Amino acid sequence: MSLSLRKIAVAALAIAAISSPAFAAGEAKHPRSAGFSFEGPLGTFDQTQLQRGYKVYREVCSACHSMDLLSFRTLGERGGPFYDPSAPSAAENRFVRAIAAEAQIADIDTETGEPIMRPGIAADRFPSPWPNRTAGAAANGGAYPPDLSVMAKARKDGSNYIYSLLSGYVDPPVGLRVGAGQYYNPYMMGDMTPFWDGDPDKVPYGGFIAMPPVLSDGQVTYDDGTEATVDQMAKDVAAFITWASDPRAVERKQTGMGVLAFLAIFGGLTYASYRRIWKNVAH
């Protein structure tokens, strides 16, 4: 048997590939795939889907969930839901200005210093629905609705997770004790063992969530005529939140293609030089 460092490395890599650790004992159901357009190394966002998703966020989610890290102008940047190539800049984009102006932003009167509310401008951040965290928690049975700015990055398989969670509410299985102000969702992280009266070997997937099933068919009227089913709205808002979590993702992937092409050519040239330089050396 001839064992070389190379063979050992190949074997070790194979073992690492088979045994890639599953982080966190997964009691939640594996998210369903929504088949998003932005998946994969060449995937891009569907702008009309992002616009629909923004509408769902604006009309449904934003009643309770903040998106502190988002500025209105970001909506009008290249790749954003309201990007307009004819606008000289994102701040001058008419859609962005109109959306920002709908929001009321807490500020002070520059003359008197009195607190006032003024219409938003492109540079403003999305305002929070709550004056502070404690108020948000108090209004929601003690559970503060999490900020959604980076939600797609903050969960494993985030885009599909958001889609599955929002469209995946089911009646709790018989034998599961659901507390007041709580809802059962098979895609939520949690451990149902303490609340389960049935067969101990068949503990249901999922966990409890303080958010009720908020989406219902036809809840939002889409401007492009798309039928607003729960599945459609969940998909669209998941796409919007994914974009919002990493607005540079498409730019990143497109840059990456260029970088890889450059490295491949440069690598080829370097390999040719290597062969030429070492041509007359036995090694």
Add this chain to the structure above:
Amino acid sequence: MSGHESTYVPKTGVEKWLDTRLPIVRFGADYLALPTPKNLNYWYTFGAILSICLVVQIVTGIFLAMHYQPNTEMAFASVERIMRDVNGGWLIRYVHQTGASMFFIAVYIHMLRGLYYGSYKAPREMIWILGCLIFFLMIATAFLGYVLPWGQMSYWGAEVITNLIGAIPLIGEPVLIWLRGGPAIDNATLNRFFSLHYLLPFVIFGVVVLHLWALHTAGQNNPVGILIPKERVAKDTVPFHPYYTVKDGFALILFLILFSIFVFFMPHALGHPDNYIPANPLVTPPHIVPEWYLLPFYAILRAIPDKFGGVVAMFAAIGVLFVLPWLDTSKVRSMRYRPTAKIFYAIFVVNAFVLGWCGAMLPDAPVVPGMPSFTLFDGELNSYLWLTRLSTLYYFAFFLVILPYLGLKEVPLKIPASISEPVLKGPDAMTAAAPAAPEKKG
């Protein structure tokens, strides 16, 4: 190899003037002309790759520091702001974040290469020890850096690791408070971690200079593992430039392709999603795990039932590397000629992956679900707790028992007289050769 004659001849007036005052051009020229064994394979390119990794981390880090806010109220949002609003910020941040993982991939390959080819043996002990020091500093730097985005894993990782210091008897508690800058992890902790995270890479840079100095004094090891006698230097070596600049360069490009795939297409694959949840001292994540590159050491920490014992074992796992040159009793450097050591080495590599895997799992979880098991002392036998303990045992046994004992007992294969010999007779000519006379063993 060591002490080669300088062949640099200053040509211009400026060079001549400088050469008698600060021979820096001579230094560079000698470096490039360094006679290097001509049989170095691609495993030897990771030294050059690592130096580039360090430069990439320092350069991206300097730019990140221009925009980062080391304040518990602002740190998380400032990192996101870098990726959203700073020009090219997403690239700088993802390169820095992914770069840490790439740095560790390269350093682990570099260390395992040194272990296989016996690069730690005389006269190269100082190269190895300085390398271990760099590795230790890298772990510290990576840990400090991971805290800075102030996500859930940042905060709770800092909590778990600083708590370990508190486990040291007598001095633990005061040192813990000094380290955290207060009784709990807070703004003071974040500030000092940021300061130290900026400092340590330059310390690493300094130790790298010493590492290279020692390397050029003792000379490069090579896959055959023999020292090149003076009279064979001309035949068995080539100048570093252009032979190894081009070989290292090609390997570097391949490495950068892997690096780019992670940075541009899967920047989150190596991290934990919980770190995109802002730190919350009141909510403990269900499963606190370090970054992948620290998992084997985290597993060793958890293998010991006693907290302080675990801390000692974890530091000993790194500490044992420092004394490796005196633990391995074999006089044969390269494991190419050590058939038995090679098998134990292969098990060691697999075992390192097993340890990493164990570090990511919950200790109570069964290794083979559904397999009947029984309780052994404090845990089920069929659990990651016991797999971790067995793995930890092998990790230490490899260094403390197998290498010392094997060097005395093993019969090595015949070692070629020169590094050119296996090349001229074909690659497998020597490994397939009959064992040397037993009296020459060891």
